[in-house]
Amino acid sequence: MLKRFANRGFVESFNSLPTAATAVAKSGHLDELIVLEQIGARRSFAREAEIYAEGDHPDCWFRVISGTVRLCKLLADGRRNIAEFLHSGEFFGLDDGDERFCSAEAVDDIIIMRFPKSATERLIAKRPELAMRLCNLTLRNLSRAQERMMLLGCMSAAERIASFLLELTERRDLGRFLDLPMTRRDIGDYLGLTTETVSRTLTAFKRDGVIAIPSMHRIEIRDREALEALAEA
Amino acid sequence: MLKRFANRGFVESFNSLPTAATAVAKSGHLDELIVLEQIGARRSFAREAEIYAEGDHPDCWFRVISGTVRLCKLLADGRRNIAEFLHSGEFFGLDDGDERFCSAEAVDDIIIMRFPKSATERLIAKRPELAMRLCNLTLRNLSRAQERMMLLGCMSAAERIASFLLELTERRDLGRFLDLPMTRRDIGDYLGLTTETVSRTLTAFKRDGVIAIPSMHRIEIRDREALEALAEA
């Protein structure tokens, strides 16, 4: 298990951005990640299970080992927004203050690593660099959130879906084939669209030969150029 | 010490949330603010001036002393999204990585405090708590971004405008009267609406007696209840 931390691949996935890996590798702080591992405990959740609810007291944070997690916010009348999908290697739940800002739910069957806040704080007291590390991770998340505000505020349905597909391929580089563990409704709530519009747009992309849909939860990128043109119109 | 991390007094004052004054007095963290002050330099910018551009190398961060700042993202074809408005007391520009995620511009004439990144890092080396503090500030910003993704993804024009007006009164508690330093276009780009829709919606609110518009950049909240009902429909 610790072997995974010695490997650059892990570090990369931890931050899920390329520059993080080199930064960590150069700074020689791999040992901290191992320490972090020591205070973490594995837990698994079934599809659709709630990991925590909005408003809960945040006493720990998590890293996804396998599967996909969604962070949700609900409005009184049931309208839902998915703030973020988290894939394997990504972290979530590092909320400040007394209440969770979002709820966290398992999209499919998942395994996650749980880090108690108290143990993290003790670790930070010993190794203050870790605070800076967490700060940078949070800044990354903020930057992604800003990206998505742009998407929600400015983009058409087709542009949103194209961006979404490209985001997925970039965050989990699986080549041309992409699996979508989430439902059309999840995608809609993530992109500010209805299931119908998501479905129609995907069908249109298929008709135009941009993608293929071998099965409901699987998509093949057939024309990445076209998708990129659609995304950054 | 760990207790101090949990204490939100400083963070609140720094973000100019309502309880600011009392929180600072109680928390006894003024010393750190003073230290921070020592590495900062005052700078002023005229209305519409650019503080930094998207893609610039981030070598410093800022706190607003007076006036209003906007963080913008642009799409190739000119569509614009305003990621955030920053008012006096609030901080911005703490970007991770090699590039600014957004550009920063002065909405009106402003005075800001500039903190070089290098000096901040030296300060953090001496006072590691500061890193945790900055992390919490960033988490606050992230939480606000999530709030706004909900707004952009789920809400009608009227709900967005109502939320916007309430957000302003909460962030800068000036009683019933509210001044809007930004243009209708800025508001539109912040809320994912056009100027026309912003204008029409404000006019509708005025017609219904919810607000009054004594001058173009000034609004009076006449029926806060109604506004709150509209915002959280």
Place this chain on the structure above:
DNA sequence: CGCCAGTTTGACCAAGATCAACGCAAGTGG
């Protein structure tokens, strides 16, 4: 085999965008 949740498809509708004209107030220059 039949049920059920999720998906797709179609017809219709409405919110907000777009296009266009006009109003108004703050400069600007003669």
Place this chain on the structure above:
DNA sequence: CCACTTGCGTTGATCTTGGTCAAACTGGCG
């Protein structure tokens, strides 16, 4: 000091996108 310009805001008419409602379809799974 006043005509002129200019930029922003408001208002109205029309159009488009995506939402809504409803029905049919599909693929797992007991």
